[in-house]
Amino acid sequence: MSSSSDWIQLKRQLEREFFAGGIAGSVGIFIGFPLDMVKVKLQVFPDQYKSAWQCLKQCVQEDGFTGLYKGCLPPILIQGLINSLMFVGESLATKVLEPNLKAGEIGSPVNTYLAGMAGGVLQCVALVPSEVIKCSMQTEVGGNATQSEFQRTASCVRNIYRSEGFFGLYRGWNATVLRETPSIGMYFFSYKYSKEALTNMQGLKEANDAAIMVAGGIAGAMSWSFVYPFDVIKTIIQSTPANSNGESLTIMNTARSLYRRHGYSIFFRGLGTTIVRAFPVNASTFFCYEKLKHLLHLEHLKEDQEFDGLYR
Numbered sequence: 001m002s003s004s005s006d007w008i009q010l011k012r013q014l015e016r017e018f019f020a021g022g023i024a025g026s027v028g029i030f031i032g033f034p035l036d037m038v039k040v041k042l043q044v045f046p047d048q049y050k051s052a053w054q055c056l057k058q059c060v061q062e063d064g065f066t067g068l069y070k071g072c073l074p075p076i077l078i079q080g081l082i083n084s085l086m087f088v089g090e091s092l093a094t095k096v097l098e099p100n101l102k103a104g105e106i107g108s109p110v111n112t113y114l115a116g117m118a119g120g121v122l123q124c125v126a127l128v129p130s131e132v133i134k135c136s137m138q139t140e141v142g143g144n145a146t147q148s149e150f151q152r153t154a155s156c157v158r159n160i161y162r163s164e165g166f167f168g169l170y171r172g173w174n175a176t177v178l179r180e181t182p183s184i185g186m187y188f189f190s191y192k193y194s195k196e197a198l199t200n201m202q203g204l205k206e207a208n209d210a211a212i213m214v215a216g217g218i219a220g221a222m223s224w225s226f227v228y229p230f231d232v233i234k235t236i237i238q239s240t241p242a243n244s245n246g247e248s249l250t251i252m253n254t255a256r257s258l259y260r261r262h263g264y265s266i267f268f269r270g271l272g273t274t275i276v277r278a279f280p281v282n283a284s285t286f287f288c289y290e291k292l293k294h295l296l297h298l299e300h301l302k303e304d305q306e307f308d309g310l311y312r
Contacts, residue, residue, distance in 0.1 A: 013091060014088050014091060014092070016292075016293050016296040017088050017090075017091045018087070018088050019084070019292065020087070020288070020290075020292035020296060021084045021088070021289055022079075022081065022084040023080065023288060023289075023292055024083060024284075024286070024287075024289035025079040025080055025082060025083025025084070025086075025285060026076055026079045026080045026083075027285065027288050028079075028083075028281040028284050028285035028288075029072075029076055029281070030072070030076055031280060031281050031284055032278070032280065032281035033068070033069055033072045033076075034056070034068035034069065035052075035273055035274075035276065036277060037069075037138055038055045038056050038059070038270070039273050040134075040135055040235055040270075041055050041138065041139070042269050042270035042273065043235045044139045044236065044239050045139075046262055046266055046269050052270070070138060070152075072134075073153045078126055078127075078130045081126045082123045082127045083285070085119070085122045085125065085126055086119040086122065086184060087119065087289070089119035089120075089122030089123065090116055090118060090119030090184075090188055091115075092118070093114065093115035093116075093118035093119065094107060094111070094112075097111040097114060097115055098111055098115075104206075106192045106196060109189065109193075112188060112192055112193075113185040113186070113188070115185075115188065116184045116185035116186070116188030116189055117181045117182065117184060117185035119184050119188065120177075120180035120181045120182075120183060120184030120185060120187075121180070121181055123180065124177050124180055127176060127180065128169070128170050128171075128172065128173050128176050129169040129170065131172070131176065131238055132168070132169055132170070132172065133153065133156050133160070135235055135238040136156050136159075136238070136239055137152060137153065137156050138239070157169075171237060171238055171249065172234050172237040172238040174251060175234035175251050175254075176234050176238075178227075178230050179227045179234055182226060182227055183224070183226055183227040184223065186223045186226045186227075187220070187222070187223035187282075190215075190218055190219040190222040190223065191215050191216060191218070191219035191286060192215075194214070194215035194218045195207050195211055195212060195215035198211035198214055198215055199211050209287065212286055212287055213284075213286070213287050215286065216282045216284070216285060216286030216287065217279035217280065217282055217283040219282055219286070220278035220279055220281060220282025220283070221275045221278045221279055221282075223278075224271070224275060224278050225275065228268060228271050228274065229267035229268070231274075232258070232266065232267050232268075232270075233251055233254050233258070233267075236254050236258065237249045237251075255267075
């Protein structure tokens with residue numbers, strides 16, 4: 001196979017990963033956003049809510065059902081890019097680490113995990129600003145109820161930029177990278193090996209829809225369980241304006257402050273809600289991802305056949 005042909009195949013593979021990952025990510029974030037709202041409130045206001053159910057009811061009572069989607073615009077709009085970067089980063093890293101890997105094959109456990117970690121780092125470029133805006137909006141007290149979601153989002157971005165400059169949108173970068181790198185490594189590791197195990201258990205050559213969705217749910221739950229304390233720290237840093245409490249918002253300072261005020265349990269506050277949310281969100285994400293990637297692959301095969309036919 002020529003180098004030109006190799007490049008075309010790689011380009012098309014990355015296009016499929018980018019498009020399929022982007023659409024799948026947006027679908028998943030929309031499905032799980034209300035429980036993400038509950039998770040953030042439990043982390044930031046641990047003394048205000050006794051349980052996830054109480055938090056959910058209070059949110060609906062205060063802001064209505066649409067209040068559960070407060071701050072959803074940034075992650076939904078940008079989640080396509082976030083997931084696209086994640087899947088492209090993982091795919092590129094796999095190509096580098098396992099250049100002879102064939103379609104449908106899984107690399108070694110170590111390389112599978114490392115490739116996922118690469119995807120986790122790359123997605124942070126788009127993820128961190130989205131998370132800063134989302135956390136700031138979700139923990140906002142009061143606010144102008146007459147403003148549209150777009151207006152509230154634009155107002156939040158302006159406020160962050162005025163008070164902290166451009167890099168205010170990257171508040172919590174280190175904590176996010178520490179969360180995402182091992183988490184996404186576990187995400188792809190769990191998905192690929194769970195899907196393979198479920199497929200083999202059913203005596204199938206290829207994974208069916210049930211195996212894809214169950215493996216996706218397992219991957220989501222495992223990846224969150226793996227690094228949840230870092231998510232608590234990240235959320236506190238990103239929802240707290242710089243210098244608002246007189247302390248530097250470093251990972252260690254934030255962790256020590258949380259432990260002094262709330263004890264060890266604060267680092268797992270909202271974990272149950274997160275896992276409940278993670279299963280359907282990632283089941284739907286991987287289902288959409290695999291289906292879209294398959295459709296795009298068939299379309300590219302059709303294009304290749306038509307192209308070849310012109311020169312026969």
